[in-house]
Amino acid sequence: MSRNSLEKVLYDLSTSGANKKMFAGDPTKFLSRYQLDDEEKAMVAGYKVREIADRGVNTMLTWGFWLQSGKENHDYLKVMKREEA
Amino acid sequence: MAKIVGGFIVPHNPVMYFNPKGPSQQQSDSIYATYADMAKRIKELNADTAIIIGCDHYILYGTECLPQYVISTGEIEGPVDQLPGLKRAPIASHEALGTHISKVGFETGFDWTVGRSMNVDHSIGIPHHLMVKPNEGMKTVAVMLACGVDPYLPMKRAWELGEHIAEAVTRFSGNERIVVIGSGGISHHVGDERMGVVNPVFDKKILDAVASGDKATMLALTDEEILRDGGNGAMEIRTFTCAMAATGAHGGEVLNYEAVDSWITGMGFAELKVTEL
Numbered sequence: 001m002s003r004n005s006l007e008k009v010l011y012d013l014s015t016s017g018a019n020k021k022m023f024a025g026d027p028t029k030f031l032s033r034y035q036l037d038d039e040e041k042a043m044v045a046g047y048k049v050r051e052i053a054d055r056g057v058n059t060m061l062t063w064g065f066w067l068q069s070g071k072e073n074h075d076y077l078k079v080m081k082r083e084e085a
Numbered sequence: 086m087a088k089i090v091g092g093f094i095v096p097h098n099p100v101m102y103f104n105p106k107g108p109s110q111q112q113s114d115s116i117y118a119t120y121a122d123m124a125k126r127i128k129e130l131n132a133d134t135a136i137i138i139g140c141d142h143y144i145l146y147g148t149e150c151l152p153q154y155v156i157s158t159g160e161i162e163g164p165v166d167q168l169p170g171l172k173r174a175p176i177a178s179h180e181a182l183g184t185h186i187s188k189v190g191f192e193t194g195f196d197w198t199v200g201r202s203m204n205v206d207h208s209i210g211i212p213h214h215l216m217v218k219p220n221e222g223m224k225t226v227a228v229m230l231a232c233g234v235d236p237y238l239p240m241k242r243a244w245e246l247g248e249h250i251a252e253a254v255t256r257f258s259g260n261e262r263i264v265v266i267g268s269g270g271i272s273h274h275v276g277d278e279r280m281g282v283v284n285p286v287f288d289k290k291i292l293d294a295v296a297s298g299d300k301a302t303m304l305a306l307t308d309e310e311i312l313r314d315g316g317n318g319a320m321e322i323r324t325f326t327c328a329m330a331a332t333g334a335h336g337g338e339v340l341n342y343e344a345v346d347s348w349i350t351g352m353g354f355a356e357l358k359v360t361e362l
Contacts, residue, residue: 004148011147053277058234059317060143063276080278 003056005035009044010052010061013068020068047071050079087182087257091130091264092332092357093123094295094325097139097211098270100348102168107347119341119354120215126356128220132264134179135217135225136250136331138324139208139268140232142166142275152198153238154246157227158184159201164210171214176205179224182257186226189253195246203227208321212268232269232321240304243323247330265357267328269321272314273350279316283344287314288351295325295355298336303329318350332357 009031012019023030027045036044043051047069049062059080066076078084100107101116108116127135144166146152161176187197209227217223228250231238238246247265254263271291272284294302303326311319335358342353 007143008148011143015144015147058143059274059276060233061276063280064143077278077280080276080280082278 002035002037002040006040006044006052006055006057007061009034009036010057010065014061014064049076050082053080087254087259087261087263089251089254089265089332089359090132090262091127091359092266092328092337093216093264094267094269094328094353094355094357095120095123095212095216096270096350096352096354097208097268098348098350098352099166099168099207099211100350102170104347108343108345112343112345115341116343116345116352122340123354123356124216124219127216127223127264130262130264132220132262133223134182134261134263135213135223135266136228136263137209137212137217137225137266137268138228138230138327139205140230140321140324142206142208142233144206145204145229146234151231151234151236152229153231153236153242155198155200155203155229156183156187157203157225158187158199159203161200161203161205161209161225161227163205164207165204166206168207171207171210176209176213176227177224179226179261182259182261183226185257186250186253189256190249193249195249200227205229208268212266216266228327230323230327232323233275233317237308237320238323240306240323240326243326244300244304244330247327250327250331251333265328265331267324269324270318271322271351271353272316273318274316275318277317281346281349282316283346283349283351284314285344285351287319288342288344288353291322291325292339292342292353292355295329295357296337296339298329298334300329300334328357332359335360
């Protein structure tokens, strides 16, 4: 488990348009740059923000990560409250 | 000799810009009127410089390097997280004062990280936009504290930093008249499952401590208590602590408080009393 690397990838996605574009185009290739195991890569690629936050990742990042994808805020809250979207 | 002539604690809520119709018109008007009153008060104080104490939100500093406290010693630009109606732009910087404070710190045990061409986020950008910029000719020193990302700046260290800023100002050779602005929300949850929950009881405790200059109450707050009762966003009260110390903790007056559910934040405003020497 690498909370630090999870935070790094979410930070990179929230602060760089180029990274967002690369991630949207080929998430597998983009995530290969980071020291994440397969489970962690799947969580990021699948926008599993609840599971990511449960690993100690700062929720400012999980929220920003969700919103940068164009997903709705009310769906984010459902997921975080384990009500699912 | 430069002087701190006034102080304030204010929120820096970006949701105001994204969702302006969220609260009632009365609530919104009340909040914006308070910012405008503070801008007028800065003018009454004949202030020419603002030291704005903000905090990063995992926007400026990433996992590669997480500073405890940063000060501008050169140009300032922001907010990098642009908002509707508040675009990224240069902010008039008081480079000499920021540099002086950092140098005094290096000599006295405060190892500042310096921003020689510093980007700031909305925690500096919003109070600058609503309180400082309306007063033409004012310059700013930006201070960022680690409030949003762990390891957090200890509350005690935030207090000490405020005292250090005050002491350094008295050693500055200019005649600046300075206001100190502690910029932060009180209760709010950013991105977690309690987002939207505001705790007026906690908020009142903080505002009472600010208004009475109650150092003991502020420093007795543990991170666990703040996170439990105020949420992760409430860690920003470190900026209040720093501003209280910088103004001598003479107490002050709460100017407004609104618990704004739709803006997900307990928004408190106070003027800090300053006793001029």
